[in-house]
Amino acid sequence: MDSCQNCKFRSKLFDKLSEEELETINSNKQTYLVSKGETICVAGEQIKEFVYLVEGLVKLQKVGRDGKAQIVSVARPLDFVGLLTVFSNQDYQYTITALVDSRFCRIDIDVMRQLAAKNGLFALDILKYISKISDEIIRHTYAINSKNLRGRIAMILLDFANKHFESDTFLLPLSRKELAELIDMTPENVIRILSEFRRDNLVYVKGKQIEIIDRKLLEKIRDLG
Amino acid sequence: MDSCQNCKFRSKLFDKLSEEELETINSNKQTYLVSKGETICVAGEQIKEFVYLVEGLVKLQKVGRDGKAQIVSVARPLDFVGLLTVFSNQDYQYTITALVDSRFCRIDIDVMRQLAAKNGLFALDILKYISKISDEIIRHTYAINSKNLRGRIAMILLDFANKHFESDTFLLPLSRKELAELIDMTPENVIRILSEFRRDNLVYVKGKQIEIIDRKLLEKIRDLG
DNA sequence: CGCGGCTTTGATGTTCATCAAGTAAAGTGG
DNA sequence: CCACTTTACTTGATGAACATCAAAGCCGCG
CATH class of the missing domain: 2.60.120.10 (Jelly Rolls)
Structure with a gap:
C-alpha cells in the first residue's frame, strides 16, 4: 500500500x-x-x-x-x-x-x-x-548578507508568504531565535523590528501568527534594504 | 597534439x-x-x-x-x-x-x-x-560572515598561502578592492587591517607582495575572529 | 606632464550586538 | 487543575564594530 x-x-x-x-x-x-x-x-x-x-x-x-x-x-x-x-x-x-x-x-x-x-x-x-x-x-x-536588518525581516516574511504558505496570513513555524539564526541577526533585533513593523501597520504580529498588511511597502523595504 | x-x-x-x-x-x-x-x-x-x-x-x-x-x-x-x-x-x-x-x-x-x-x-x-x-x-x-574583519583578512591570506600558492610568500592576484569584494568589507578596511598586520609584524606587505611572518598568530586571529 | 584610478590614513556617524530587566507563555509535577 | 519552573518573548540603554566621507599620496599610461 x-x-x-x-x-x-x-x-x-x-x-x-x-x-x-x-x-x-x-x-x-x-x-x-x-x-x-x-x-x-x-x-x-x-x-x-x-x-x-x-x-x-x-x-x-x-x-x-x-x-x-x-x-x-x-x-x-x-x-x-x-x-x-x-x-x-x-x-x-x-x-x-x-x-x-x-x-x-x-x-x-x-x-x-x-x-x-x-x-x-x-x-x-x-x-x-x-x-x-x-x-x-x-x-x-x-x-x-546584503540587506540591513529591516530588509532581512521583510524578505523572510515575504518568503514565507510566497514560497511556503502562498498566503499573506500564516503561522510562523520558527521561534524568534530560529528566525534570527536563519537571517543572521540577534533574537532581540528580530523582535524589535517585528514590533516596529507592527507599529507602522505593515504586518499584524501576535506570537507566531503573522498577517502581511502592507505588502507593497514591505516589498520596498526588502528591495531597498 | x-x-x-x-x-x-x-x-x-x-x-x-x-x-x-x-x-x-x-x-x-x-x-x-x-x-x-x-x-x-x-x-x-x-x-x-x-x-x-x-x-x-x-x-x-x-x-x-x-x-x-x-x-x-x-x-x-x-x-x-x-x-x-x-x-x-x-x-x-x-x-x-x-x-x-x-x-x-x-x-x-x-x-x-x-x-x-x-x-x-x-x-x-x-x-x-x-x-x-x-x-x-x-x-x-x-x-x-561569522568572522570579524581581522579574522577575515587573516583567513584569506592563509587561504592564498595554503591553497593557491603553497608558500608563505606570494603575489596577491587581487586588488584591495577585489579582496574587499571577496570577503565582504570595504577596501578602506582591507587596507587598514593589512597596515595593522604589517605594524604588528604579522605580515610583510608591499603592494601585492605578501609574506606571512607570524603564521601561528595569524592562524589564531583567523580562528578566534 | 597631467589625468584617472588605486591606495592609504584620519575623522565622523550609523548600525547593530550586547547587557540588563521585566513580562508573557508554555511545560511540569503534585 | 493549579502552583511552580522554565523557556520564550519584549523593551530600553549602552558600547563596539564597521561603513562612509574626506583628503592626500602614489603609480601607470596616454
Whole structure:
C-alpha cells in the first residue's frame, strides 16, 4: 500500500526510473514519522542513507565554532533535504530537525549511487536538483548578507508568504531565535523590528501568527534594504 | 597534439569516459587564451558551453542590486568554474574573469549532457564535483560572515598561502578592492587591517607582495575572529 | 606632464550586538 | 487543575564594530 510505485508524494526526481528500478528503491526504503522538534540526522554522522522529506517542514542547520546555530535552509517536501552533500561527502554536513510533525523516507545511499551509475538520465536529474538547491542556498545567503536588518525581516516574511504558505496570513513555524539564526541577526533585533513593523501597520504580529498588511511597502523595504 | 586524450591537464572528472567518449569531447571542444582582466563569460548570458579552466586563475562574481560586485569564488584549474549552475540553469549565474593570463576549454553543453546521460559513472563523478564545489562555496561564505574583519583578512591570506600558492610568500592576484569584494568589507578596511598586520609584524606587505611572518598568530586571529 | 584610478590614513556617524530587566507563555509535577 | 519552573518573548540603554566621507599620496599610461 505504501509502495514508491504508487506514492502520490513521489517527486519528479524519480521519473526516469523504470518500474523495476523503483521497486529496488521501494524495497530499500523505510518510512518514518517524526514530531516537531525531533532530529532526523546529525551533522558529522556518517551518511548511510539518502533522506527524502515526504510531508512536513524541516530546518538544516550547522553549529559555528562559538556553539551558535546557523540555519542554512528551511526545506519543504521535494526539497531533498539530504541531497546536498550526499554525493561528495562521507558525513552529513547539516543537522536536520523537524519544524512541524513530518514524514520522511530513508533510502540506502549505495542503492541510490548504483541506480545513478546505471541510469544516466536519473543521475542527470539528480544533478539538476543539486545544482538548483545549492544555487538557491548560495543566492539566499548572499541576499541576506546584503540587506540591513529591516530588509532581512521583510524578505523572510515575504518568503514565507510566497514560497511556503502562498498566503499573506500564516503561522510562523520558527521561534524568534530560529528566525534570527536563519537571517543572521540577534533574537532581540528580530523582535524589535517585528514590533516596529507592527507599529507602522505593515504586518499584524501576535506570537507566531503573522498577517502581511502592507505588502507593497514591505516589498520596498526588502528591495531597498 | 592538443587532444583531450593526451592532455596532461585533464582532470579526474573525465576518468570514467571511454576513449571514444573522450574523442567526442575532443572534437567538440575549443581552447582559448585570455589575458588578465578579460572576461570569460557573463552572468545572464545563455549557457551554451561548459567552461573548463586549464591554466591560470579566475574569479566568479555577481553584481548586487546596488551595482556593487561580489566575488563568490576564486578558482584554479580543475575547479570547474562553470560547473555549478550548468545543469540547473539556462543562464550563467556568475561572471567569470581572468585574474592572471589563463587558458581554458569550452565544450558544447549538450555534448556534456548526452555523455552524462549515457554514462552514469561519469554523471556520478560530475555529481561529486558539483556537491563538493557548492559545499565549499557555502562553507566559505558562512566562514567569512561569522568572522570579524581581522579574522577575515587573516583567513584569506592563509587561504592564498595554503591553497593557491603553497608558500608563505606570494603575489596577491587581487586588488584591495577585489579582496574587499571577496570577503565582504570595504577596501578602506582591507587596507587598514593589512597596515595593522604589517605594524604588528604579522605580515610583510608591499603592494601585492605578501609574506606571512607570524603564521601561528595569524592562524589564531583567523580562528578566534 | 597631467589625468584617472588605486591606495592609504584620519575623522565622523550609523548600525547593530550586547547587557540588563521585566513580562508573557508554555511545560511540569503534585 | 493549579502552583511552580522554565523557556520564550519584549523593551530600553549602552558600547563596539564597521561603513562612509574626506583628503592626500602614489603609480601607470596616454
